[in-house]
Amino acid sequence: MRKPNGYGSIKKLSGNRRRPFVFVVTKDGKQKSMGYFCSQVEAEIYAADYNKKNNKILHGYETTFNELFFRWLPFYIDKHQPSKSTINSYHNSYRHCLPIHEMPLKKIKYCHLQDIIDTVKRKGLSYSTCKKIRSTLSLMFKYALMMEYVDKNYVMLLNLGKNKQKRPHKPFTRQKINKLWANLNILEGVDTVLILIYTGMRIGELLNLTKDNIYMRQKYIKITKSKTKSGLRAIPIHDKIFPLIYNRMNIPGKYLISDNTENPYNYSKYRALWNRIMQQINAKHTTHDCRHTCATLLDNAEVNYNAKRRILGHACSDVTNGVYTHKDIR
Incomplete structure (x- = not known):
């Protein structure tokens, strides 16, 4: 369905503008700009309010x-x-x-x-x-x-x-994890896969992670940007990946994971790196499989439920565990 006649239209102007969206209406055969907006959301709301207030054609709209x-x-x-x-x-x-x-x-x-x-x-x-x-x-x-x-x-x-x-998610086998360790100093980016496995971070959390949210002395990572509210958490740094994070911390740049020009990876760029690593170790895994691997390793180590939940950033519907049970970083 299209908008009613006389409603007006929203256009996006070319160029690098602070307010690229414009709402225009036709008056006396000519289009007149009624306002400029930073986003389409603002323009759509303005257009609806404008028509309700001023446009008699839309009576009963x-x-x-x-x-x-x-x-x-x-x-x-x-x-x-x-x-x-x-x-x-x-x-x-x-x-x-x-x-x-x-x-x-x-x-x-x-x-x-x-x-x-x-x-x-x-x-x-x-x-x-x-x-x-x-x-x-x-x-x-x-x-x-x-x-x-x-x-x-x-x-x-x-x-x-x-x-x-x-394609159901499946954890990395011990053999594949050993292959990653074997290729650590051979393939670019293998350390990032191991960091994902031993922290349980989502790929978006890792790519957005800045160095000021990594506490090397206390040995934990603070997640401040996540998919969910429960995802805002502290993750202990496992001894096995401590040297990997230490090396990344000594590379110039704001972000923990960045390219040679100190720019952070976006998902599509990192996915290309990921695919090369998976091809080299003859594996078919997605980045989310690392979270499944972390959960499996925690379960094999008989880590208690509340600690697993806190590390992975999962919500808890159990009031006792979710509200009254507290786990410090140690």
């Missing part, structure tokens, strides 16, 4: 799904401070909902929402993608109920089907 998203997202960011990757996942989920973007919220029924999930599944996208879409819809419609835009929420009725993993 109802809040649309599109408007809900651009009102909910700033509210949610301000209240919960999610990570950049989480915000990006909300935008990706929003794009999958294109067929209902311009639908008034009160006309969106269960069948419309379920059709979005079914379409994503027909395209062959993952179960995880469906879960992210449902999660985004759930947060949006809870906000819509709170703001009294709707009086019903169909999201929790959505059926995602069964989770059929295309």
Whole structure:
């Protein structure tokens, strides 16, 4: 569905501008700029407010799904401070909902929402993608109920089907870990794989890790940027990887993991490095397999539940363990 006639449009201007988004309306046959904005979110909210206040053509205009998203997202960011990757996942989920973007919220029924999930599944996208879409819809419609835009929420009725993993995660075997140690001084970046295995960090946490969050004397790493709130934690530095981190700390640059020009790796650049290492040791692993390996090693060492949870950055639903049990870094 398209916006009504007379609604106006949002354009992104070329060049390096502080406010690249402009909202324009047509008056007397000419387009007039009504405001410039730093983000599309700000422009969409302004456009909705402008039309409700000034445009008689839109008498009886109802809040649309599109408007809900651009009102909910700033509210949610301000209240919960999610990570950049989480915000990006909300935008990706929003794009999958294109067929209902311009639908008034009160006309969106269960069948419309379920059709979005079914379409994503027909395209062959993952179960995880469906879960992210449902999660985004759930947060949006809870906000819509709170703001009294709707009086019903169909999201929790959505059926995602069964989770059929295309490639289940599996830990590194002891033989593969030994191969990594054997190639430590031969292959570039092998130390980063071992650091992931012996800390349980997510790849995003490692790539964003700055040297001022590593405490060599106390032998722990402080995670200040993570996917979840539980991910903000302190991780002890294992004796085996202490020399690896020590060497990285003595390389110039702000970030622990950086290239020869002292610039941090982004995910795509690191993935190329990862693929070369996996090819050399004849393994087919993803970066997330390192967390599974860490969890397995901790379990084999009979580490107690609460310590494992704290190291891996997992949430805990058990009040006794999650609230009243405390573990220091030692």
